[in-house]
Amino acid sequence: MTENLFDLMIVGTGPAGLTASIYAQRLGLKTVVFGDVPGGNCYMIEQLMNYPGFIGGTTGVQWGVAAFAQAQGEGGTFPMTRLVKLSHREGQFVGLDVNSQEYVSNAALLACGVVPRTLEVPNIDKEGVFFCSLCDGPLFRGKDATLAVIGGGNMAAQETLSLSNFAKKVIIVYRGDRLKAEAVIQKAIDAKDNIEVLLKCKVVALSGEDRIDGIVVSDEAGTEKVIPVHGVFMAVGWVPNVDLIEFFVETVPEGYIKTNEKLMTSVPGLFAAGDVRDTDIRQVITACADGARAATYVLEFLQGRDR
Numbered sequence: 001m002t003e004n005l006f007d008l009m010i011v012g013t014g015p016a017g018l019t020a021s022i023y024a025q026r027l028g029l030k031t032v033v034f035g036d037v038p039g040g041n042c043y044m045i046e047q048l049m050n051y052p053g054f055i056g057g058t059t060g061v062q063w064g065v066a067a068f069a070q071a072q073g074e075g076g077t078f079p080m081t082r083l084v085k086l087s088h089r090e091g092q093f094v095g096l097d098v099n100s101q102e103y104v105s106n107a108a109l110l111a112c113g114v115v116p117r118t119l120e121v122p123n124i125d126k127e128g129v130f131f132c133s134l135c136d137g138p139l140f141r142g143k144d145a146t147l148a149v150i151g152g153g154n155m156a157a158q159e160t161l162s163l164s165n166f167a168k169k170v171i172i173v174y175r176g177d178r179l180k181a182e183a184v185i186q187k188a189i190d191a192k193d194n195i196e197v198l199l200k201c202k203v204v205a206l207s208g209e210d211r212i213d214g215i216v217v218s219d220e221a222g223t224e225k226v227i228p229v230h231g232v233f234m235a236v237g238w239v240p241n242v243d244l245i246e247f248f249v250e251t252v253p254e255g256y257i258k259t260n261e262k263l264m265t266s267v268p269g270l271f272a273a274g275d276v277r278d279t280d281i282r283q284v285i286t287a288c289a290d291g292a293r294a295a296t297y298v299l300e301f302l303q304g305r306d307r
């Protein structure tokens with residue numbers, strides 16, 4: 001049992017979890033880090049923007065793999081599995097992984113990020129619905145495909161731009177009266193002649209038998225029409241990854257975890273960092289900053305408890 005007793009259990013190998021792990025090691029904490037994707041959601045970033053130090057940029061995959069190697073190089077235990085359950089017993093945290101192996105710690109850090117939200121419309125579970133242009137966009141290379149992106153924020157706009165490189169046409173459908181993308185991204189969209197922006201419309205269903213062959217859109221007057229497409233990419237927001245938590249932790253109504261100024265949650269010894277936290281900016285750099293701060297405050301917490 002003692003070999004599975006840690007100072008800190010980190011859930012997530014994204015920017016927040018990996019940075020926390022690097023700091024925790026250097027602070028002398030015995031740490032275990034769960035997660036099976038080096039770099040977390042960075043694998044979806046085609047070109048990592050807004051992160052200092054990379055003139056001309058880098059890909060999310062390159063960044064994630066390097067950060068993972070750096071974290072492993074500092075030490076700590078990386079079982080490369082996911083946690084199925086996190087419970088809280090007598091002031092300690094108990095994680096159960098997919099191999100039914102138990103791990104116990106005196107503090108825990110939720111750095112488990114978010115998963116894409118989906119639309120509750122007919123046929124959403126059919127083949128041809130995707131959540132990541134970088135992962136699945138290349139399927140349509142050279143296929144003369146028309147693709148739809150649903151959503152109107154930065155992510156939807158970025159997905160649209162990325163897909164426009166290999167689709168014949170990309171239609172971005174948004175219920176608002178203008179896209180909510182950064183000015184630079186909006187400008188890039190305007191400059192592409194194979195992108196159509198369909199505003200003030202919502203997607204009410206997907207059509208197709210075995211596979212999606214169209215989207216059904218409804219305008220403000222409620223008039224519906226079917227637009228034929230070969231694939232649909234969802235970009236309608238995110239849901240925090242909190243299903244594993246078996247005990248009460250305070251969240252905001254959208255499910256993001258509330259923390260205090262030291263990133264501790266409503267449960268003593270349980271911290272949260274990165275996208276899963278109730279925060280205003282969800283980027284790699286802010287997740288890393290959260291990870292660094294959380295590990296530091298974990299040490300303060302454990303020292304206060306005399307470990």
Ligand SMILES: Cc1cc2nc3c(=O)[nH]c(=O)nc-3n(C[C@H](O)[C@H](O)[C@H](O)COP(=O)(O)OP(=O)(O)OC[C@H]3O[C@@H](n4cnc5c(N)ncnc54)[C@H](O)[C@@H]3O)c2cc1C
Pocket residue numbers: 011012013014015016017034035036037039040041042044045046047048049050051081082083084111112113114155158241244273274275276282283284285287
């Ligand atoms: C398409 C796209 C483009 C983006 N572009 C940029 C950009 O250009 N610049 C930028 O700064 N940011 C960008 N972002 C945002 C950035 O990816 C996130 O803000 C960042 O990855 C958040 O880091 P995180 O560590 O909080 O969470 P994540 O990166 O989401 O990592 C969390 C990890 O925890 C794992 N996990 C969840 N539950 C469990 C469990 N039970 N057990 C074990 N592991 C678990 C998840 O699988 C995931 O691997 C982009 C995101 C997307 C989707």
